[in-house]
Amino acid sequence: MFKGIYKVYFLGIGGIGMSALARWFRHEGYPVAGYDKTPSPLTEALEKEGMMISFEDSTVEIPFDFTTNPDEVLVVWTPAIPKDSLLLNFFQAHYQIKKRSEVLGMITREFYTIAVAGTHGKTSTSSLVAHLLKSAGKPVAAFLGGITQNYNSNLILPGKSKEQTLVVVEADEFDRSFLRLSPNEAVVTSADPDHLDIYGDEATILEGFRDFIKLLDKKGKLYIQTHAHYRLGENLSTSAAIREYGLRSSGIHAENIIAKPGLFLFDYIGAKVQIKGLELHIPGFHNVENALAAIAIAVDHGVTEEQIRAGVKSFKGVKRRFEIHSAAAGHIYIDDYAHHPEEIKACLSSVRAMYPTQRLTVIFQPHLFTRTRDFAEGFSESLSLADEVLLLDIYPARELPIPGVDSAMLLDGILAAKKLVLQKAQVMDYLEDSRPEVLVTLGAGDIDRLVPGIAAWMDSRAKQDES
The missing domain is CATH 3.90.190.20 (Mur ligase, C-terminal domain)
Incomplete structure (x- = not known):
């Protein structure tokens, strides 16, 4: 997948998506270095994990080992880096350089991938999908857009199971990044207008989500929230099985929702399974809806009712999400x-x-x-x-x-x-x-x-x- 690459440098390593990738490469045995504009708790954590990070936009700050053989170094960058960055322009002239979305796309082509998209809800949903599968003993690698409370990381790694690894990724619509992925299954949590500085208008961002759905494997599955399905239209260009979900959906839905301080109780009603009295400790009607998609995926991957009940109850959420x-x-x-x-x-x-x-x-x-x-x-x-x-x-x-x-x-x-x-x-x-x-x-x-x-x-x- 990364033949001839022996070191990886990240431009914008402190970003939530970039740092997850950096952690993955570090886990895979690559020396990792990077630049970011300012120190943060996340960059401090990466440094403790053995990554070399500088905060000066200067080529002098590049570690010597990353300068001797540029052909052996992969540089990963994020569009958040200004176009006049000295480091960006230097790497573009002398190194193999790829956007974060390109690299994540390369990884998804090698594994069975569950991609979670949506203008909101994707971080909580992808984190809960990963947790339900992980807590049930499934081999999961997850690239997330937030720090999960259960794992204190934005990267979840599989255990030593001989089963095929399932990769869960947050599919970001910003800069059309999600169009580089190769999903076997996909979730669309919402399709409201956003990032109009990138897309220009509402119609164009909706078309972006339709293009994302077209990337689905022909034998795959699409879990789509009711209102998002309405906004994108019934005639989606995919042969994947479509499963609609929502609080009041005619498909997968929730009943008997009770809001209490610190938690929500609800019943999961699906075509195959009904699970009563689920206890979700990340409150919010929107989080109940996110849980519906995650539970549906877990059911389809053979997670038992008892495991789902325990997984939902034990999920601690994502930092800065309710x-x-x-x-x-x-x-x-x-x-x-x-x-x-x-x-x-x-x-x-x-x-x-x-x-x-x-x-x-x-x-x-x-x-x-x-x-x-x-x-x-x-x-x-x-x-x-x-x-x-x-x-x-x-x-x-x-x-x-x-x-x-x-x-x-x-x-x-x-x-x-x-x-x-x-x-x-x-x-x-x-x-x-x-x-x-x-x-x-x-x-x-x-x-x-x-x-x-x-x-x-x-x-x-x-x-x-x-x-």
Whole structure:
């Protein structure tokens, strides 16, 4: 598969998808080095695992062993790296260089692959698919878009089973990366408009998902969420078996859903199997729906009812996906990666169901100027589910500012009783004064840097009130 390659260098090694690949190559015995813009807990973990990482965009920082025989080095890069990067331009001129999606695609051609796509829900769903199979003793390798709580990693590796390894991959629609995969089975959790800076319009991103489905093995299976199926149309160009799922689907669906603080109970109703009284400790109606797809796949791979029940109950979720940091009465704190109006709506609707009588405060950091501009009305509508909304400045990621586009443009459309724009440095003082009962932080930028401090503050408040 990688004939003649003896070392691998990653440009943007600290990215969640890149680091999973880096870990896979390291596990396979390759020396691994890389560059990233800034240190992070993830790059620190990779360094402890034996990878050499620099944070200077300079060719001087490339380890000597990676410069002596360029033909033996594979360079993997992510489109998040700026086009004027000195390292990117150097490697493009002198080395074999491939996008992350190309390399992941090469891996999927060698293994039986389950690819999970969707504008939202793919990280939680792929993680649960991998966990149900892994906990049932199946040989699984999984490349995930988040850090699983059960395995404390974005990479799951198979054991020593002689069975054929099943590869679970998160199929990312950004930059059309998922079109490089070779799936035997696929999940489409959602097909809402997003990444319009890449696709241009809603019709084009929907066509991207249809093209992804065309890649399915002819004898494969497609698990598709009800609304996504409606949006993509009935006449999908695939001979794979299509299995529709959803909370209220006529196909695979859930019944008797009960929302409780910290968990959801539900019954799985499938064509072959019905499993009653499942206990899911990653709360949220959207997570129940994600679990339906994962359970259906597990059933089709011979996982027993008892194993599924135990696997669903033991799944701890993914960091920053409805992650509950404090559950004390009156001191609830939940953090979520949601950065699209539909994701925010799903998260806050579930929080409301769990804590219907308590005051809900939300801190949201918009991600990308283009996304904020394109979905401003949707953001305002979904954030209106809260009683109090605090907006941080837009996290630019790969973008330059757009005149007239900022967080304040969302305020007029938000119906919450209290709403304002805050700087990150003001957050802790504001929380100290306002004393929220249920607090939710949302966003895909660097809002995660605030989470440890907020969690510690909320925990200390709970202990003070107990005493």
